[in-house]
């Protein structure tokens with residue numbers, strides 16, 4: 123479990139946390155858990171997600187288990203800077219869908235003294251690093267990799283296997299479109315295909 127860094131109230135110091143893993147690994151639940159605890163601590167919290175992710179809700183980040191928190195959809199990473207005026211904590215979900223400029227945005231916020239918590243897929247359906255997440259992992263002070271349960275064998279899953287033959291990297295979907303699998307099962311699937 124991630125343990126929050128003690129906040130030194132005399133000096134406002136920012137940092138970056140990344141929560142990554144496959145689909146269904148609990149990234150959004152963990153993001154919501156950290157943000158709700160910050161709200162309980164009376165911190166000023168803003169949550170953003172890419173406008174492209176229209177699943178579940180326009181104005182909420184929602185987990186597969188239906189826990190939710192209010193959020194603002196943004197068309198581009200630069201909007202996050204504009205909308206984060208007097209904020210102590212910024213949460214960003216589905217960060218794999220932003221372009222590389224999200225790295226600069228997170229850096230700028232952290233340098234300003236903001237705690238930035240970013241959740242996103244570390245790998246796409248091919249097992250290839252996804253968008254800006256690897257770069258964010260390199261810059262972050264704290265990286266938490268969470269795991270789903272492999273639907274084929276019950277081991278820890280780190281891959282998101284796409285059930286269709288669609289080859290484009292971005293394809294929104296849920297259980298009808300993806301299943302979380304472990305290394306062994308991911309290899310077996312790819313040998314068969």
Ligand SMILES: Nc1ncnc2c1ncn2[C@@H]1O[C@H](COP(=O)(O)OP(=O)(O)O)[C@@H](O)[C@H]1O
Nearest residue numbers: 144145146147148149150151185186187270271
């Ligand atoms: N194969 C699975 N392994 C783990 N959790 C699963 C699985 N299938 C469904 N879930 C549900 O997904 C929830 C995690 O959802 P969520 O936080 O939205 O994940 P993520 O954001 O990583 O896709 C779990 O608490 C569980 O209820």
Ligand SMILES: Cc1cn([C@H]2C[C@H](O)[C@@H](COP(=O)(O)O)O2)c(=O)[nH]c1=O
Nearest residue numbers: 144145146246247282291292293294295
């Ligand atoms: C693996 C993979 C996933 N996606 C899409 C599918 C979902 O809409 C999101 C991931 O959501 P989650 O909160 O992590 O479950 O990303 C994609 O577009 N391309 C991929 O390769």
Ligand SMILES: [Zn+2]
Nearest residue numbers: 272275304307
């Ligand atoms: Zn498996």
